[in-house]
Structures are given as structure tokens and as C-alpha cells.
Amino acid sequence: MSVEHYENFPVASILIPAALRPAIHAVYAFARSADDIADEGDLHPALRLEKLQAYRTALGKIQQQPTNPGDFGSQALNSVFIPLGKIIQQYHLPLCAFQDLLTAFESDVHFAPFPNRKALLEYCRFSANPVGRLMLHIYQAATEENIVLSNHICTALQLINFWQDVALDLKKNRVYLPQDSLQQHHINVQNQSTQKITPEWIGLMQEQIEFTRTMMLAGAPLTKNLRGRLAWEMRMIIQGGLRILEKIENVHYDVFNQRPVLHKPDWAIISWRALTHS
Template identity: 50%
Template sequence: MGVNHYENFPVASLLLPARLRRAVTDIYRYARSADDIADEGNAHPHTRLAQLAEYRAALHQIGLEPTHGPASYSETLAPVFAPLAETIARHQLPIAPFYDLLSAFEQDVSVHRYVDYDGLLDYCSRSANPVGRILLHLYGHTGEQDLRESDAICTGLQLANFWQDVRLDWHKGRVYIPQQELQRFELDENAIALQRVDPAWTEMMRQQTQRTRTLLHFGAPLAHRLPGRIGLELRLVIQGGLRILERIDAVRGDVFVHRPVLRPRDWILMLWRARKQP
């Protein structure tokens, strides 16, 4: 469980109940493969969007299955969508979050800057939050408060990943720090290009990590309502996000030279904190 794009899926975790591992793997395969279409390789944007359109059409077929019978998929799509359709039917999962994820992947192809924080949050509401909502449906916890707190956790994890990966995203032609946030501290993208860590940059990053920390703390009560190993899994995920934020603050926002990653000693601390939480 890293704090990386779609890596907060607990696919290989021993804490995940055995009865859910196949479902989580099927869902992860869909999200990971679609994300790779949008992000990986050197394909032209039109090619990426065409491939994602095929995913959208396959999702539509899944939605039709209850009334039209099992769908047939192309040889390319079958390994992703045949097991996904079975999982959605078996666990009675809503299909809307899968469409939300797809809309975020499509946005990745053409949108590489965000004007303000609201725009970034809207993106997170489709690129990250559906993950938590799907998992909550698997766990059978879909109350309004559960969903709100899950959204806060997933958005917080994705924002932590953005602050962690400023340099890596820059080399991909992307800037997730909202333009208004840069301007508020009299910064521009030259600060990223030149990897300039001055007091303005440090304060700007500190405010981003603090805002993200607030989201993770808001969502933390959900981990105490989920039973047993699932609750511990989520507490560890939250602690992973908080630890990344701590390490960003510790280097005064210098994620250019000191990109924070979770090491064995961090996992020991995270486990201690997760078990210590009341």
C-alpha cells in the first residue's frame, strides 16, 4: 500500500479478507489498465481517447447485462471486462464509480494544469474517491458518513501523491499545484523548472500539506468503524499518507531532491501509530 496513483488498492495485502481478494484484483486491473492507457507510453492523445472510448463502451455493456444477458468482449478487452462484469454482478456494485474513474482518465489526456483548488478537488472526486466508494460497497458500509469520510481519505491520499511527485509530474508535462496557489505565494512554474526551494515555496508546500492532513484526519473515524483487519488496513493507509506529509514538511517542501518514500522504518512507525489509535 503506497501512496501512489491507484496503489492504495490493498491488492496483495494479507489484511484483506480472502473472500474479497478476487474482487479487489478485478477492480484494480480495470483501474490500473485504464490509467496506463491515459498515462503510459508515447501514444497520441487521439489514440489514448479512442482506447478509453472502448473501455466506456465495454462498461456500457456491463450495465446492459441484467436485461440483455452476458456481453461479449473483444480479445483485447475480455481479460479486463469479463472478470470485472462477474465481480460487479456478484457483489452488486454500482457502476457509476467506474464511469467516474474513466472520466478522470480521459481528463488526464488533455488537462495538465488546474486553475484553482476546486478544480483539482473535482478531478480527485472522480480519479480517487470512486476507489474508496467501490471498496466500501464490497465491505457493506455505505452510509452517508462512511462515504464522506472515504472521499476525504481518498482525496487526501491523491493530494499527498501530487505533492510528493511535483518533480516527476513536471517531467511528464503536468503541474497539479493549482495556478492560484502558486500565484498566492508569488511563485510560478519556473520555481518547479529550476527546483527552487525558497521561503515562499516552503510556505506554499506547508499549506498544501496542512490542508491535505486535515482531509486525512477528517476521514480517520471511518477506519474505526470498519471491522477487524479491514479497519487496520485503512488505518495503515491513512498513516502512510500522513507519514508522506510529515516527510515533505521535514525537508521544507524540497521534493525535488528529497522525494519522500516509505521505507521499512516508516512502516514500523505507521503500524505502531495505527495500533495505538483508540
């Protein structure tokens, strides 16, 4: 799952075995801090890219000196990469996964709308899928089949985040809905946000929800390949994502005025479904 999804799935911190939490925290700190560089504050784009390049340089230092990379040049970098370096070595984490995340964050600096779903899914390949791959490595479950299934789940989670955050992203001048789909349904998202929900908008969102749900379910067999807490956590994550899709449907796709989020009653439903669905 991409870093944004920790807001939706706080069960992770409860279900993760205590021994693995430092590793999860180190990965999260990397992703969260890099994402903040790309998105937060009023930094000039050139400075954002410079700071992200410093992250690439730090990863390169870990690759060249895996057992003792030493100082990374600043307190901010040390706080992220000293613990990360230890975790990368301990769990043999693939550096390419971290590089892929940086590619996504760099593309966020100069955001461009996605012409079609293929382009959007390619973005998810960098922004979301690496996190799932890293989690599988930490749990020593990174088989080829598991990675493929994890990619389905992570991409679905990223898309769910986009669909529930249409209004928030518009404030950042970002539209993650594929441009060809918008054109096909004759929709201008900026205008749509100030008007009543139209049949065209409903048709567009129904397509996105259906595709996303199908992708999530395509990854669901991953739970059968996992054991213990990780299997339970994955069932919770899948059901949590599906529940948010339901909540988008329940507000008749009006994500402009009612951002669908998970509340206590939803977690009871999610837990029951995770228990009863294989």
C-alpha cells in the same frame, strides 16, 4: 484511494481477506489498465480517448446484460471486463464509480492546470473517491456516512501523491498545484525545480500539507465505523498518508531532489500509530 496509491500502501494485499482479493484485483486491473491508456506510451491523444471509450462501451454492455455480457470484442478487453463483470454483479458495484474514473482518465489525456483548489478537488472527486466507494461496497460497508468519510481520505491520498510527485509530474508537463496559490506565492514551478528551496516555496507547500492533513483527519472517524481487517487496513492507510506528509516536511519540502517514500522503518512507525491511535 486512487490507483497510484497502491505503491504507497502495499499492506492492502496482506490485510484484505483472501475471499475478497479477486474483487479487489478486478477493480485494480480496470483502474490500472485505464490509467495506462491515458498516461503511458506514445499513443496519439485521439487513440487514447478511443480506447477509453471502448471501456465505457464495455461498462454499458455489463449494464445492459449483467448476468451474461459475453465477449467484449478483444482479448485485452475480455481480460479486464469478464472478471470485472462477475465482480460487479456479485457485489452490486455501482457502475457510475467506474464511469467517474474514466472521466478522470479522459481529462488526463488533455491535461489542463487547475485554476484553484476547488477545481483540483473536483478532479479528485473523479480520480480518487470512486475507488474508496467501490472498496466499501465490496466490504458491504457503503453507508452514506462511510462514503463521505471515505471521500475525505481518498482525496487526501490523491493530494499526497501529487505533493510527493511534483518533480515527476513536471517531467510530464503537469502541475497539480493550484494556479492561484502559485501566483499568490510568486512561484514558477519550472524555475523552482532548478533552484534552491525558497521561503515562498516553503510557504506554498506548508499550506498544501496543512490542508491535506486536515482532510485526512476529517476522514479518520471512518475507522470507528468499520470492523475487522478493514478497520485495521484503513488505520494503516491513514497513518501511511500522514507519514508521507511528515516526510515531505522532514526534507524541508524539497520534493524535487528527495521524493518522500515509505521504507521499512516507516512501516514500523505506521503500524505502531495504527495500533495506538483510534
